[in-house]
Amino acid sequence: MAFGRRKNEPQVKAEDKPEDGADATEITEAAAADEPDDDVDGDFEGGPFDVEDFDNPDHAAEARLDLGSVLVPMPAGGQIQVELNEQGVPSAVWVVTSNGRFTIAAYAAPKSPGLWREVAKELADSLRKDNAQVSIETGPWGREVVGTGAGVVRFIGVDGYRWMIRCVVNGAPEAMSNLVAEAREALADTVVRRGETPLPVRTPLPVNLPEPMLEQLRQAAAQQAQMAAAQQALVQEQQAQSQPPSERRSASGSAMQQLRSTSTGG
Structure with missing residues (x-):
């Protein structure tokens, strides 16, 4: 779990903010009674965290892989796989385990929650266009988008203060249960370093690799x-x-x- 004492600040629930066109029927074809709840108290305590939650922000880097905008705990036996764009800049950092792989990234968001609801709908629509079987399930932080085709991909989102985290979990159907458990455990102890720079909503927060990894x-x-x-x-x-x-x-x-x-x- 996280190191350091967290500041006791009130959190704004998703239901406190009216949303334009983000009705439950837009997210899933299931009946409204089956709509996953965005305000779910799961088994995971606290996280993901904001670096401002720590009395000493330096403690946030302890036992976590520092990627600049996100600090991610590594599962036992986990390895790193880096994707580079055409300019050679890291675009994604995957954590690879024996069960598959997952990546955790942060994006600029409004001060109030609600961005993940919009993104989840868009992801579900995109998966359907790709002829994947889509379902919306309830996880520790609310709705999770699951697409099934040749493999399985699961999107987990968490709204924070001026940031949103998206975790992408990708693996084979037979190993997905263990992989999702690994991803959720890592996400629950992830720390976001948002920074003060104003950014347009949905802008990916920059990924900065540690110098030893860059040298490799x-x-x-x-x-x-x-x-x-x-x-x-x-x-x-x-x-x-x-x-x-x-x-x-x-x-x-x-x-x-x-x-x-x-x-x-x-």
Whole structure:
């Protein structure tokens, strides 16, 4: 669990804020009585946390992987998988376990809760367009969007003060139960470092990798570049060897030109 004493501040519930067009019938095709409750008291105590909840923010980094905007606890035996965009900037950091993988990311949000309700509807609609079987289930923090196709993907969202967390859980159906438990446990002890910079709603909060991890990525990229260069050189050499040898030339011209010159006495 989190280190340090949390400040006792009142929390605003999702029901306290009127929402435009975010009716229950828009989220799921089930009857209103079966609508998952957004205000659910789960088995997880407290988190996710805001770094401002700590008397000493430095304590937030203890026993957590510091990714800049989020500090994520690592499950036993977990490994890290980093996705880079075309510019080489980290776009996602996945926690990989024997059951599958999950990623936790934070986004800019209004001061009042409600963004996750909108995002959940959009995710469900997008999954349906991809012909996935979609269901809305109730988790420790409220609604969770589940899409089933060749594999299973589950989206878990949590609204905070000026931030929203989205956890994506991806794995095989037979391992999903254990994977979801791992993801929820990590999410319950995750810390968000929102910062004071004003940002448009839904802007992803930046991901900053620890320097040792960056160095590993640099070394891996350098090795890949060397391998690619060596492979390209090998291909060029093979192509050169497969071409017929060119006619030898001397200072007096090609062999054929010299033969013509001799025949004509030129």
